[in-house]
Amino acid sequence: MVETQEATTARRARYGGRAQGVPERGAPARGRPRSEAVEQAIVEGVVQLIEDGVPLAELSIERIARTAGVGKATIYRRWKGREALFVDVVASMEVPDAVLPGTSMRDDLIRLLEHMRRRGLNMRSSALLHNVFAQMKTLPKLWDAYHEVVVEPRRRVMYDVLRRGLADGELAPGTDVELAADLFTGPMLLRSVMRPDGPLAEDLAERIVDGVLTGLRTQAPTTA
Template sequence: MNGRDERVSARVERDSGSVDTGTRTASGIGEPRRGRPRSEAAERAIRGAVVRLLEDGVPLGDISIERIARTAGVGKATIYRRWSDKEELFVEILRDIEPPEPDLPGTSARDDLVVMLESVRVRGLAQRSSALLNNVLAQMKSHPKLWAAYVATVIDPRRATVLEILRRGIVGGEIRDDVDIDLVNDLVVGPMLVRAVMRPHAPLPDGLAERIVSTALDGLRPPGRA
């Protein structure tokens, strides 16, 4: 395990108890579930157990709730009180390993798109440098239920964010109003994904996100708009 993966493991075990996965209020603040008080130590142990099993090279298909519970030293019911199934737990662990979601400046569609593409670039670099992240993402695609959960909770929300940015770009006059925003999403995000995912040895230099967005928006700008 390299230095980055060691830091990830420490972060997962240190921080995992601080996030409540219970019912969310409208303000986004978690409310504790009814029943027994949550044990932060137990949650840290569960998250740490998953990371240790992955670091030891145990295939995702062989990591059952029973095995996680045994490794963590807790009962299965302790896990099920926090996660409905192992897919939900795996996706949450993966989100801990990945770089965090970016904060959008909101100053313009262009600025927000640059930030979103930069996050894709950073994730591509993280996957290249983290054996753990690369291994888990590679395995996930052969587990349809797990991949579907990852798409629904991670990939789809990111796509929805970009689509909303593009809509604001149309309203603000940065993008023509006669374009298919689903297609524009692919035109803008696609080049970075190709380099980050499909061409693992392609360069991912600083400034690439800005170059891609500028090139795309040059062709999408309304006539007469400088």
């Protein structure tokens, strides 16, 4: 799922990460070139250490600073600590967030699920990303940070889309927004995460959205 730039700024500021996000790997510097170059070097330093087989649990700020050719203070000026840095590094390796079209609830839902589908394909094709997530699950503090900083804001974006659809009459009055969100995301998560060999066809997002919408529009409304 995706989030707005405002949501990205707020979540990273709240946790202590970079307010404007992480530069894409290999992307040219923008805005303040010197600052962007330093941040890129730090992110690339972490990725290089992971590629070299260094476990996340052994990645200290000191070691990252040496690899990136910067001082520890330079890292701490940009990230509150290891967890905030690692979350931004992982975010830089994932599929970039998409911009919601805003033309209808259906269009926005398809875009959200399409992002999940593409993320699933990326996870399957990237051994490095798969390895990072496997390690994150063994580090409760980092895993919780990832959910707080990345997963929860994306879930709130889904809720906002459904609430707008409810207000615009695209969903029946009384539709349970949280349950509806689970109905939309569940099949895509099952296919992309729980069934790593399951097909992720290009039209899967559209088929899921239309199928769930048909069911929601024909069932009796419930109290939210």
